[in-house]
Amino acid sequence: MKFDLSETAPDGPTVRNPWESAGGAAAGNVTQPPKASSASGVEPKSAQGNQLAPGAPTTPPPNTKDAPDSSLPTISRRHPKFWFEDGNIVVRVDDRIFRVHMSTLKLRSTFFEDIFSEEVRSSAGIIDGCNIIDLEGRSCDFSALLDWLYPGGLSRATEHSKASFFTLACLLRASHQWKFPDAKDWALEELKLRWPPKLEEVPWQPDLTDHATKVIVLLQACGERTLLKRAFYRLLCVDDFGIKSGTENAAEENMTPATLAVKEYNHEPAKWAASDSTLSQDDILRIIRLHKYTTQRWISLTSKTPSYAFLSDRKRHAWRLSCLTILRSMWHAYVTEAQFASQGHFDPLGCLKEIKNVEWEKLGICQACAVDCRDRWEEERRRIWDELDVELGITSPSVGSYRGLDDRPRQPYQLTFNQAAAVYSGGK
Known part of the structure; x- marks a missing residue:
């Protein structure tokens, strides 16, 4: 059966409840559910809370994602927030139904604009005079979208x-x-x-x-x-x-x-x-490859004392011991055996910052060399951060740029598992 999805739902015969059980026990007609019997217009409640519809089981079986429980009354699957009395379309996602406005969905989405621009479209049924459309996806996602679309939400x-x-x-x-x-x-x-x-x-x-x-x-x-x-x-x-x-x-x-x-x-x-x-398998291989990279970078940076030229500059150290000699004497204690050193394989950025934070001036390094060392270590942090894009395959290296520690160009981001395994194993 096909229905016109115009802004005003057409009048038509009562349609069988689309959630009616396979055995034929109807949970009620979908069009125009009965009004509440109380004078206040509020749904009557049982001692336990919500009142079930007449004839509905008192202990409904649990729902499943793929097969919603057909014995529950339609009202129980309505979203408590996004069911507008003036809505002109019902959207069903998972086991939840939402009564919303076509114009709200069409305004910012080409997806819904395409759906509602069709003059005739198959409908899953009618509820309260509104056509039902089914969407693949998760109801929590659709409710988040509506929470963003409608005022007073996100x-x-x-x-x-x-x-x-x-x-x-x-x-x-x-x-x-x-x-x-x-x-x-x-x-x-x-x-x-x-x-x-x-x-x-x-x-x-x-x-x-x-x-x-x-x-x-x-x-x-x-x-x-x-x-x-x-x-x-x-x-x-x-x-x-x-x-x-x-x-x-x-x-x-x-x-x-x-x-x-x-x-x-x-x-x-x-x-x-x-x-x-x-x-995914690809991402598991990426994290393994990333750990290999950070481990090698940390070892290459800290296994030996830096030998920057300025540390042994004679003009700087004409009247004193060179900072290179002093740094060599304390590098092991303050870096390779420091408390943070064991984390360097996993967090070289954080550990390089710890090295920068050491009060090298109080340990005998001249102020000029201490400043220059910290600048070098910050450059190393930025270099590592930039190289991660290539190591992970998020960006491709340009000609003459970084090609990875093993001098191989990195693969594009979308790898097959076998390709990623080959990269990590060195192509063996």
């Missing part, structure tokens, strides 16, 4: 508290899947504000460490590279690089990060899927 909430990563992730997925470019830009900007791109702040973003695997999976799904390098780098600091079994993911996916200190806005209770934290 835009107002973020004036008082920042949006949670769960809400931003749902919005980014929805805006990418259903083509809302403005919403996608907004979500990406909020993620940048949450995790600033400044190099100085990269080692001190524990919140990103908590969500690193989810950020990588999310950005991969949405075709975005904005935070990929930061997320991969923070993943180095996670036990086992965040690579967990499906059982471990299922147990931890909805735990609140211990680092969460600021009150955050959730458009609905956070509920992650296990797949949200499951790295």
